[in-house]
Amino acid sequence: MDAKGLRAGGRGGRSGGVAGEVWLRAEKPRRDTLTRDRITVAAIELLDAHGTAHLTMRKLAERLEVAPPTLYWHVKTKDDVLDLAVDAVFSEVEIPSRTDDWAQDARTLVLRWRATMLCHPWSPALIGRPMLGPNVLARTEFLQSTLARGGRTGPSLAAATHGLANLTIGAALTESTWHGQLPRSSAHELIQANADRYPTLAANHHLDAPDQDALFDQAVRTFLAGLGQDISRC
Known part of the structure; x- marks a missing residue:
């Protein structure tokens, strides 16, 4: 891979890929000691230290002590790397144990979610990507099923899910x-x-x-209290 190829796509990686695509492709059989997990860990270390603007495929390959072509066997583009990194960050958000209090369960999740994003200040700005990774989907499933236990269905459930998620992302993005x-x-x-x-x-x-x-915390309590008061209109 030459320098021109490494710069292609304008974001430090090859062109031809799109955000979220990594989750729609099967992982290739291993032909070396490198794995997606190792790539993801190294990427998060670089992102935590320098942010997204300074993450390039070349720097990632150097950190992993591999040649760029080896890296490209496992990930096609920088977008792949960012998608993997964001999903790995979500794995740090502990899913609460279910209780009889749906509002408290939702509050616990989003408090943990915001705290995790603040530990990785680059991550809130990337949450607008197609979020199809297993860790993201597992926590989104918990959030929506929790709000559904509060009595919301259909468009009202979708609005509540997006509203609470956007409140959390927006707060973390503003603070970071x-x-x-x-x-x-x-x-x-x-x-x-x-x-x-x-x-x-x-x-x-x-x-x-x-x-x-x-x-x-007060903003989340206010949001959830509003959902409880408005449940009769769902």
Whole structure:
């Protein structure tokens, strides 16, 4: 594989693949000591250290101490690698034991999900990919079946599932993106200096919440409480 081939596709890997496609292809028989699991572990290490912009197939091959053609026997593109990495991150989200309290079960799952994404700050921005990996699907199955136990069906169940998932992803994405950027104190000063223009934001200390964990937990409780109150309209 020459340098031109390694740069093809604009994202550090070969062209010709699409996000999610790795889950629709059977894994090739092994012809060396390399495995998808080893590739995934190495990719997550690089992603945790440097983020998605710096992950290339060449760097991944170097970390695994293999030639790029060996890597391409197991994964076709960088999209394959990202899909495998995201699904592996989901495996860290422990599925709760089922209880009689469907709302508490859903809350427990998404609290763990957000915490896991914050441990891998690159991951929230990739959740918009086709999520067909076994770990993703197992946790999505738990979430939707839990909301179904709360009485939701059909379009209402789909809306509740997407709503709670998007709340979780959005919270993690905002926090992981904000981290290391503009201090929240600067945002607070800007809003307070323009309190006449933004009176509600200033009075309620928008963007100045001291405990992001507690803020997210309250948001989830509010969302789930709304589902319980609105169940008669489903």
